[in-house]
Amino acid sequence: MEKNAIEIKVAKNRLKAWIELIDSELLEEVRTNDLIKLLEKEKIQKELIHFDEANWKQSLQEKQQLVIAEGTPAVNGVDGYIDWKLSLDAELSEQEKSSFRDVKKIPSVTAETLLAEVIPPTEGKSGIDVYGNIVKQQKGRKVSTKAGQNVEFNEETRNFIAKKDGKLSVTDKLIQVFDMYELSGDVTLETGNIDFVGSVYIRGNVPAGYTVKAQGDIHVLGIVEAAYLKAGGNIVINGGVSGMDKAVIQADGDVRISYINQSSVESGNNLIVSKSILHSQCVAQESILCENGSIIGGTCSAGRQILVNTVGNFANTKTELALGINKNKRERLEYLKKEIDKLLNNKTKLKTLGNQLQDKKERIGLNAKERIMLLKQRNMYEKVIEQINEMEEEMDEMQFSIGNYTDMEVIVKGKAFDNVLLIFGKYSRKLDREFKYFKSYLKEMEIVIDSL
Known part of the structure; x- marks a missing residue:
C-alpha cells in the first residue's frame, strides 16, 4: 500500500533522501508508522530522519515531494600556502627605468630578512550520508617548497629567513638567496663559458657556441644565439633567441623571452614570450603565455595552459600545441x-x-x-x-595531475590556421580550417572548441 502511495528517493551523493507522492488517493491510508517502517526498510539512518509528523501528508500533497532525511557533506581541507613578507614584483615603474633595456629589477634581500611564513594545511572534516556512512574529506596538501642555499627554515615559527645578502630566487621547489655574477658586455673568448653557483647577469649577448650555467637565475639583456643556457632558477632574455636549431634554454623556474626562433626551450614553471615562437620546441611544466604574439611551426607543450594570439600561418605550416604530461614526468x-x-x-x-x-x-x-x-x-x-609511503605520495600527486585534464586549455585570442594540431594527452584534433577567438579543452574524451 505504501509503495503505491509514496516512494523513497535518495540523491546520487546520498546526502539527501525524500519521499515522492505516487498516488494521492492512497495517501490517506498511509500512517506515520508506515512511513517510518518504509524508511527503516530503506536503511535510512534513524538519527537523520526529520519531518513534521502532524502535517507531513499535507506538505506532500502541496509539494509532491518532501525531504525526509539529510546527511552532512564533507568539508575538504584547505591547502597550505606561503605567506610572503616582502614583494616579489619584478616589474619596474616608469620612474625606475633609465633606458628601454630596463625591463625587470632583481629582487635582493639582506641577511636575517624574514622572507615568508608557511601556513599549514587544514584537515577538513568528514561528513555522513543518509545511510550513516562516513563521507571522507580531502585533506589539504602541505607546502612542498623548501629552504635552499643561504635560506633557513625555522620549524617552530614556520618562517623562511635569509642568511646572506644576495638575490632572492623563488621556484615551486626552493627558496634561495644567491650571490650574483655580473658581466658588463658580451660573453667572449675573454670570459669563456660561465658556470656559476649563484645568478648571472649579462648586459650584452651570448654568441653561438657558448655555455652559461647558473644555480640561480640568468638574465641576458641582449640576444642569445646558438648557445646553451641552464638555470636552477629563472631565465630572462630581453633580446630574444635566434637559435639556428642549436640553441637550448633550460630553467627550473620561469623563462621570459621576447621571441624564440629555431630553438629548444624548457621551463620548470611558465614560459612567457612577448612576441613570437617560430619553428621551435618549447616545453613548460605550467603554462606557455604568448598572449600578444604568434606560434608558427614546431611543438609547444604545457602542463596547464597555452595562451596565444595567432597559431600557424597562411602557408599552413604544421604547428603542434600539446597539453598534459611531458617526457620528464613520464620517465619519473x-x-x-x-x-x-x-x-x-x-x-x-x-x-x-x-x-x-x-x-x-x-x-x-x-x-x-x-x-x-x-x-x-x-x-x-x-x-x-x-620510503614506500613517500614514493606512493609522489606518484599519487603525479597521477592526479596526469589524469586531471579539467583545468587544461588552449586559448587563441586571434586566429588559428589550417594544419594546427591540438593534443591533450593521448587525444588529438587537427584543424582542417581556420578558427578565430576560441578556447579548446578536453570534454568527455573529446577535444572541443568554444568561442571566446
Missing part, C-alpha cells in the same frame, strides 16, 4: 613504479625474516647475534615502509 613515473615494486619485495622478505626471529624468540629465545639481527630487521622494515 615509470621510475617510481619500478622502485616501489622493489621496495614491496624487500618488505615481504623483511617481514618473513622478522616473523621467523620473533617466533624463535618466543619459543626458545635468541642468541646475541640473532637479537642484533632482529633489531636491524625492525629498523630496515620501518625505513622501507617510510
Whole structure:
C-alpha cells in the first residue's frame, strides 16, 4: 500500500533522501508508522530522519515531494600556502627605468630578512550520508617548497629567513638567496663559458657556441644565439633567441623571452614570450603565455595552459600545441613504479625474516647475534615502509595531475590556421580550417572548441 502511495528517493551523493507522492488517493491510508517502517526498510539512518509528523501528508500533497532525511557533506581541507613578507614584483615603474633595456629589477634581500611564513594545511572534516556512512574529506596538501642555499627554515615559527645578502630566487621547489655574477658586455673568448653557483647577469649577448650555467637565475639583456643556457632558477632574455636549431634554454623556474626562433626551450614553471615562437620546441611544466604574439611551426607543450594570439600561418605550416604530461614526468613515473615494486619485495622478505626471529624468540629465545639481527630487521622494515609511503605520495600527486585534464586549455585570442594540431594527452584534433577567438579543452574524451 505504501509503495503505491509514496516512494523513497535518495540523491546520487546520498546526502539527501525524500519521499515522492505516487498516488494521492492512497495517501490517506498511509500512517506515520508506515512511513517510518518504509524508511527503516530503506536503511535510512534513524538519527537523520526529520519531518513534521502532524502535517507531513499535507506538505506532500502541496509539494509532491518532501525531504525526509539529510546527511552532512564533507568539508575538504584547505591547502597550505606561503605567506610572503616582502614583494616579489619584478616589474619596474616608469620612474625606475633609465633606458628601454630596463625591463625587470632583481629582487635582493639582506641577511636575517624574514622572507615568508608557511601556513599549514587544514584537515577538513568528514561528513555522513543518509545511510550513516562516513563521507571522507580531502585533506589539504602541505607546502612542498623548501629552504635552499643561504635560506633557513625555522620549524617552530614556520618562517623562511635569509642568511646572506644576495638575490632572492623563488621556484615551486626552493627558496634561495644567491650571490650574483655580473658581466658588463658580451660573453667572449675573454670570459669563456660561465658556470656559476649563484645568478648571472649579462648586459650584452651570448654568441653561438657558448655555455652559461647558473644555480640561480640568468638574465641576458641582449640576444642569445646558438648557445646553451641552464638555470636552477629563472631565465630572462630581453633580446630574444635566434637559435639556428642549436640553441637550448633550460630553467627550473620561469623563462621570459621576447621571441624564440629555431630553438629548444624548457621551463620548470611558465614560459612567457612577448612576441613570437617560430619553428621551435618549447616545453613548460605550467603554462606557455604568448598572449600578444604568434606560434608558427614546431611543438609547444604545457602542463596547464597555452595562451596565444595567432597559431600557424597562411602557408599552413604544421604547428603542434600539446597539453598534459611531458617526457620528464613520464620517465619519473615509470621510475617510481619500478622502485616501489622493489621496495614491496624487500618488505615481504623483511617481514618473513622478522616473523621467523620473533617466533624463535618466543619459543626458545635468541642468541646475541640473532637479537642484533632482529633489531636491524625492525629498523630496515620501518625505513622501507617510510620510503614506500613517500614514493606512493609522489606518484599519487603525479597521477592526479596526469589524469586531471579539467583545468587544461588552449586559448587563441586571434586566429588559428589550417594544419594546427591540438593534443591533450593521448587525444588529438587537427584543424582542417581556420578558427578565430576560441578556447579548446578536453570534454568527455573529446577535444572541443568554444568561442571566446
